[in-house]
Amino acid sequence: MNRRLEKDIKTMLCDEMASLGIYYAVDESDMRRGFTLIFGPEDSRYANCPLLFSVEYPLDYPISPPIVRILTSDGHTRFHPNLYIEGKVCLSILGTYPGPSWVSSMNIGSVFKSIISLLDNNPIVNEPGWESYNEKHPAAKAYADFVEFHLVKHTLKEYEKYRDGKNTLWSHFSDTFEQFWPNHLEKIQNRLKLKALDEPNHCTNILYGMQGTIHWAKLLPRT
Template sequence: MAHLKRLAKDIQTMVSDELLSLDIHYWYNEMDMRTGQGLIFGPEDTPYAFCPLVFSVKLPNDYPFASPEVLIMSSDSSTRFHPNLYVGGKVCLSILGTYTGPKWVSTMNIGTVFKSIFSLLNDNPIVNEPGWENHTLANPMARHYAEWVEFNLLKYTVHQYRDYCHKVPTIWSNFKDIFDGPSWKEKWVKIGDKIKRLAERGDKNYVGIPYGMSGTTKWVYLSLEYDAVSLLAVSK
């Protein structure tokens, strides 16, 4: 019974003013309170700006004495959006037991995990990779990684919203109150402004990006896709 009370309390922390001010949201499964999803919107002035990242959460039976299992669900199956967020879903955090460093303690909660993830979403994400801590965006590899992540996350977001507007079940489906609300519409406009601005640079071919990634950004085509999804969103 004490564990259930603690569980209910921690779920309530996920809708606290502090987390909402960071644009962190949570959905829990009413059939099983130990499972849920977290939603983080990327902070401004980063490659993640305005884009939603969705995570699955599973709390073990001995929570809060053991850490949650948290996996990233937002994936295009090829782009490593962050050094700590693997394509296969792994979230690399010491408090989750997936990296060396400070371990989980029972005074922590689900919100602790999501605030930690949010703090990693900076303008130069490669510095979160061991050995890259001193590489500024003046370094071509660091800059190219940030640019590649930005393009592919924006493309992924446009495609996810297209599916959502078509009422295809997506990882966004449990957050209808957000994606049907005014705050998302404002973010969507900002995403469009960002895509249009970056499209002015033209397409660029990338080779030798960290984690073995390479390819070409197609900003103009993405801009056209954005316009098409915007029309779809108005008509849905």
């Protein structure tokens, strides 16, 4: 492993990244691979929900950018315009979108700071042609509502598997989840109690052809 890569990995493990809700785990079988966990920022549609990514460093890193893929998926919801269901992460600095390209002075931390900056209350504006849609626009709100519900639903399903001792993506970050997840879970449950008062909403013609029913009350813990 070259010194630059070693330095960048240490940067990912520093307190600054943790303060942003960004955590990193090295793949023990290959130091050129790793995993990143992001907890969605407070006061956003993604709040308290974990998003997990794989990271792979090419042999000529940092001349070439890392290869980053999102692993969090329920198989049918595109949680963000820049995060594809099949795993693609769409960022110009990764070479997956037009715009300012990667330069060798950047590091893997630059990538995840960029990603977390995109996780807000109106994600639809990141889709080309939708930049002018404010969060009160019906189409923008419908997409954000749909994403928020299905991300929370997926998060709770993953938590159940993790709690039951099943091997999940969360297992790469067992220490982090042990320390921080109870607080995140409490906040998600408080959000559920409020949103459970909403009537079910059957959504059609959501961006990317998504559709389904938003029914928050069904996500409440069984008693």
